[in-house]
Amino acid sequence: MTSALDSQTMLAPAPITWRLGRRVFSFPGPTLLMGVVNITPDSFSDGGRFLDPRQAIDQAQALIEEGADLIDLGGESTRPGAVEVSAEEEKRRVLPVLERLVAKAETPISVDTRKAEVAERACQAGAAMINDVQGTPADQRLLETVARHRVALCLMHMRGLPADMQSRAVYSDLLSEVIAELSAGLDAALAAGVEAERICLDPGIGFSKTADHNWALLRQLPRLAQLGRPLLLGVSRKSFIGAITGVVDPRQRLHGTLAAVTAAVLGGAQILRVHDVAACRHAVRVAEAVRAGRAA
Numbered sequence: 001m002t003s004a005l006d007s008q009t010m011l012a013p014a015p016i017t018w019r020l021g022r023r024v025f026s027f028p029g030p031t032l033l034m035g036v037v038n039i040t041p042d043s044f045s046d047g048g049r050f051l052d053p054r055q056a057i058d059q060a061q062a063l064i065e066e067g068a069d070l071i072d073l074g075g076e077s078t079r080p081g082a083v084e085v086s087a088e089e090e091k092r093r094v095l096p097v098l099e100r101l102v103a104k105a106e107t108p109i110s111v112d113t114r115k116a117e118v119a120e121r122a123c124q125a126g127a128a129m130i131n132d133v134q135g136t137p138a139d140q141r142l143l144e145t146v147a148r149h150r151v152a153l154c155l156m157h158m159r160g161l162p163a164d165m166q167s168r169a170v171y172s173d174l175l176s177e178v179i180a181e182l183s184a185g186l187d188a189a190l191a192a193g194v195e196a197e198r199i200c201l202d203p204g205i206g207f208s209k210t211a212d213h214n215w216a217l218l219r220q221l222p223r224l225a226q227l228g229r230p231l232l233l234g235v236s237r238k239s240f241i242g243a244i245t246g247v248v249d250p251r252q253r254l255h256g257t258l259a260a261v262t263a264a265v266l267g268g269a270q271i272l273r274v275h276d277v278a279a280c281r282h283a284v285r286v287a288e289a290v291r292a293g294r295a296a
């Protein structure tokens, strides 16, 4: 007899193609790891560590050596209550690192931004993806920029802005509302001319969500497969893990992160945004073997 959990987590998903730069990925397939480098003074777990471009480049290269399939560069913290950074400042932080990495590394680079102006310059400088953390609704100019440059796009679910998003974490049916809002974001991106095969979607763990909303999303992740696009998930070091383990320092939350990463793979996430690539790679390979019922 198949249990409810088995039928939710183990059914063979429909095949999906995802284009990232010159690369074409097919899912089901190996989970991709997106290594995070925040070039900010105030990110919740690595703020201030990589503000110097040299350190940011070294960290990106270290994550690539650990097995990152792509790198996500961020120039603005989106932690709850974060103060907005100007486009000028975001470009000043991100572009020198992006340009250097594009020249040096084969690995695709994503830029985490909500601003069309930053996205435009990032695409000109060779970014392979724009990670729009305000993808519901996304800025129309940002969508048009992504379409024109034919780069990949991650649309992440969030209500409001980082400054006020936690006051908007009110849902009567969390999963249905997140799915409907992501679906509207997907339609807007397609209408702006972004190719479907370049889009991935993210329910936005910790963005206008309480800790319980995050657990509910992780538990019911298979429902998001109905959107028909790869799922990107960012659980790494987040406070909902700290709340349950009692670990206050985000950089000490690796053990809890590994359990959440395992759950994400079993729930059908195809791309994981993580700070600790080497350790997460091991957890992902184990979770994939469980999912397949054999070693890959």
Ligand code: HH2
Pocket: 036, 038, 040, 042, 043, 044, 045, 046, 074, 076, 077, 078, 079, 112, 131, 132, 133, 154, 156, 202, 204, 205, 232, 233, 234, 235, 273
């Ligand atoms: N989480 C963060 C930032 N960007 N992008 C996507 N697509 N999904 C996420 O879950 C996500 C994201 C927050 O983490 P971090 O970048 O480490 O911190 P901060 O926002 O403080 O810079």
